[in-house]
Amino acid sequence: MAHIVSAFDEDLVQIQARISEMGGLCEELLSKALESVQSRDPVLARQVIERDKALDAMEMALEESAVKVIALRQPVAADLRVLIAAMKIASTLERIGDLAKNIAKRAIPLSSAKPVRLTTSIVRMGRQTLTQLSDVLNAHASRDVDLAVQIWNQDYEIDELYNAIFREVVTYMVEDSRLIGVGAQLMFIAKNLERIGDHTTHVAEMVHYIVTGKNLGDDRPKGEPQGLEFLTD
Amino acid sequence: MARWVPFGGAVLVGALAALASALALPPLLAFAAGALVGLVGAAVLAREPAGPVPAAAQGAKATMPSTFGRALIEKLPTPLLVISRTGRVSYANPAAADALPRLEAGAHFAHLIRVPAFVEAVGATLADGEERRVRFSTRQDQERFLEARIGLLPPGDAFGPEAQGIVQIEDRTDQRRAEQLRSDFIANASHELRTPLASIIGYIETLQHHAREDPDARERFLAIMAREAGRMQRLVDDLMSLSRIEMTEHVRPAEEWSLTEIAAESAAALLPVARRQGVTLAIEVAAGGVRVRGDRDQLGQVFTNLIDNAMKYGGAGAVVRVVEAAPARAHPNRVGVTVEDSGPGIAREHIHRLTERFYRVSASSSRDKGGTGLGLAIVKHILNRHGGRLEIASEPGKGSAFTVWLPRSEGGEGAAAGDVPEG
Numbered sequence: 001m002a003h004i005v006s007a008f009d010e011d012l013v014q015i016q017a018r019i020s021e022m023g024g025l026c027e028e029l030l031s032k033a034l035e036s037v038q039s040r041d042p043v044l045a046r047q048v049i050e051r052d053k054a055l056d057a058m059e060m061a062l063e064e065s066a067v068k069v070i071a072l073r074q075p076v077a078a079d080l081r082v083l084i085a086a087m088k089i090a091s092t093l094e095r096i097g098d099l100a101k102n103i104a105k106r107a108i109p110l111s112s113a114k115p116v117r118l119t120t121s122i123v124r125m126g127r128q129t130l131t132q133l134s135d136v137l138n139a140h141a142s143r144d145v146d147l148a149v150q151i152w153n154q155d156y157e158i159d160e161l162y163n164a165i166f167r168e169v170v171t172y173m174v175e176d177s178r179l180i181g182v183g184a185q186l187m188f189i190a191k192n193l194e195r196i197g198d199h200t201t202h203v204a205e206m207v208h209y210i211v212t213g214k215n216l217g218d219d220r221p222k223g224e225p226q227g228l229e230f231l232t233d
Numbered sequence: 234m235a236r237w238v239p240f241g242g243a244v245l246v247g248a249l250a251a252l253a254s255a256l257a258l259p260p261l262l263a264f265a266a267g268a269l270v271g272l273v274g275a276a277v278l279a280r281e282p283a284g285p286v287p288a289a290a291q292g293a294k295a296t297m298p299s300t301f302g303r304a305l306i307e308k309l310p311t312p313l314l315v316i317s318r319t320g321r322v323s324y325a326n327p328a329a330a331d332a333l334p335r336l337e338a339g340a341h342f343a344h345l346i347r348v349p350a351f352v353e354a355v356g357a358t359l360a361d362g363e364e365r366r367v368r369f370s371t372r373q374d375q376e377r378f379l380e381a382r383i384g385l386l387p388p389g390d391a392f393g394p395e396a397q398g399i400v401q402i403e404d405r406t407d408q409r410r411a412e413q414l415r416s417d418f419i420a421n422a423s424h425e426l427r428t429p430l431a432s433i434i435g436y437i438e439t440l441q442h443h444a445r446e447d448p449d450a451r452e453r454f455l456a457i458m459a460r461e462a463g464r465m466q467r468l469v470d471d472l473m474s475l476s477r478i479e480m481t482e483h484v485r486p487a488e489e490w491s492l493t494e495i496a497a498e499s500a501a502a503l504l505p506v507a508r509r510q511g512v513t514l515a516i517e518v519a520a521g522g523v524r525v526r527g528d529r530d531q532l533g534q535v536f537t538n539l540i541d542n543a544m545k546y547g548g549a550g551a552v553v554r555v556v557e558a559a560p561a562r563a564h565p566n567r568v569g570v571t572v573e574d575s576g577p578g579i580a581r582e583h584i585h586r587l588t589e590r591f592y593r594v595s596a597s598s599s600r601d602k603g604g605t606g607l608g609l610a611i612v613k614h615i616l617n618r619h620g621g622r623l624e625i626a627s628e629p630g631k632g633s634a635f636t637v638w639l640p641r642s643e644g645g646e647g648a649a650a651g652d653v654p655e656g
């Protein structure tokens with residue numbers, strides 16, 4: 001039986017392709033933002049900040065075409081899920097881009113401050129965040145629910161890394177008050193990375209929703225927030 | 234430019250030449266790309282009644298006039314993609330199917346490679362017909378460095394009514410990795426070798442001067458020099474094995490083994506060392522068990538390094554257990570083996586850094602015990618190659634547990650029924 005490739009199918013394919021393209025840009029923004037932190041490169045950081053605008057434009061365009069498709073074709077069930085999830089993923093990716101941009105912004109003052117060893121830990125945390133992001137985009141492109149669930153379950157590792165860095169940075173600032181400025185910038189970068197990790201799990205939830213029609217629930221394993229007890233011992 | 238017709242030897246030869254100049258391909262590739270004329274023509278024609286555009290698998294099954302052209306393209310080791318105006322993959326050869334895991338019939342190319350530079354270059358070539366080359370890296374398990382050449386197959390009867398993009402992908406990962414490794418190796422090795430080397434040179438000078446006539450000092454100094462030389466040797470051995478592992482890191486292992494069996498064998502080989510160090514080594518893994526895809530020697534080295542650490546840092550009187558890990562939610566479809574010790578444990582802030590090269594909780598303790606700081610880095614690289622993970626659980630005063638998680642091999646014995654997709 002001949003399956004006619006309808007204009008509607010083509011619309012869905014194109015919208016989902018835009019998600020992968022936005023994802024690719026997000027990966028690039030995050031990867032270059034980290035590189036600008038690591039190599040203390042303000043020029044690269046400014047490129048990232050500038051390039052984030054393209055991501056915003058892509059999100060707007062995607063939302064517009066998804067709304068148009070919904071209005072014109074009135075899709076139901078699985079097709080509607082794909083469109084709703086596409087809009088949610090696009091806005092999540094746009095936020096990830098914003099956070100990457102914010103990391104790049106902080107790289108600029110850091111590039112003229114005294115280099116500190118803590119940066120290495122943060123860049124390492126960033127690489128792990130980037131891996132999770134790449135994995136979730138792969139899961140989306142191949143509709144791999146198992147992979148999505150695995151990523152969703154693994155985010156607590158990034159929470160743990162964040163806590164470790166939090167302790168490291170606070171201890172550092174306590175030991176030498178001249179480093180408070182640099183320490184604060186690094187802390188915000190780590191926090192941004194932790195947020196990117198959370199957004200990544202949200203994309204994983206959307207992949208799960210597209211394929212199964214169900215929500216993943218909210219008992220995701222999370223790291224305990226770090227207290228300040230360690231300062232007293 | 235020559236018009237494309239799906240038959241006629243002279244035209245085919247002309248087409249080959251045109252394509253060769255358009256893409257600046259090496260002769261063999263140009264030849265193959267020319268052979269694509271028949272193939273794509275067939276695929277596009279076959280689409281009319283059959284529906285979705287056939288890619289790799291289906292493409293091969295479609296009726297094609299040129300078996301010669303087809304055979305050539307299918308045998309080509311270089312991944313080739315043909316991309317329609319709307320971005321859909323209308324043909325992919327088997328090499329592309331191997332290199333691009335998400336390849337599906339009619340899929341949009343952005344799902345395969347989403348790097349902006351590549352996406353933009355394909356879009357630009359589809360629009361203006363100019364040939365482009367882009368270099369970029371992608372991540373799928375490991376980072377890969379690729380170079381793509383993108384050209385346009387002109388419209389005509391052979392290709393259907395519209396022009397299509399043709400993409401040829403070269404994998405430059407090996408080349409990049411070799412360059413990277415060389416510089417890392419030099420930096421790390423020289424830094425770590427300098428200390429023992431400086432010490433040996435110092436003692437040689439002392440022996441040549443003040444200690445010349447002092448037999449006691451000579452004995453003592455020679456012992457120190459032997460120890461330092463031993464340390465240098467272990468370092469060089471570890472660095473060499475690390476660089477060997479990195480070279481194979483993106484090659485998937487082909488053989489299947491029982492993970493517990495490998496763990497048990499590595500542990501058994503260390504029993505004499507355990508006895509000498511006064512450590513109780515309990516091997517509590519059964520033979521048989523779930524199979525994993527792996528390199529036997531490398532997986533053996535993983536357990537040797539973990540058990541060696543457990544005994545070394547556990548110290549005399551410690552208990553080291555090698556046990557199968559209970560299935561964990563964070564590790565679906567993986568099997569785990571844990572090496573546990575009753576040693577001093579590791580503080581939380583160090584745990585996430587242990588697999589870095591040369592990272593040690595205490596440099597002096599590691600050195601006293603003959604450590605190189607590379608054992609866990611080697612473990613990590615081996616597990617990377619195997620798509621596995623190392624999970625470290627430890628608390629000061631409560632010992633440590635290092636769990637090796639590896640993907641179950643598909644159809645491996647003992648796979649739970651729930652893991653098998655229905656239908």
Ligand SMILES: Nc1ncnc2c1ncn2[C@@H]1O[C@H](COP(=O)(O)OP(=O)(O)O)[C@@H](O)[C@H]1O
Nearest residue numbers: 542543546593594595599604605606607608609
């Ligand atoms: N079982 C363990 N118990 C306590 N500390 C450990 C254990 N295993 C590894 N470590 C810590 O991790 C560091 C890195 O380990 P490794 O890479 O094997 O290098 P090394 O040659 O120093 O043993 C060690 O120096 C040690 O501080």
Ligand SMILES: [Mg+2]
Nearest residue numbers: 542604608609
């Ligand atoms: Mg070791």
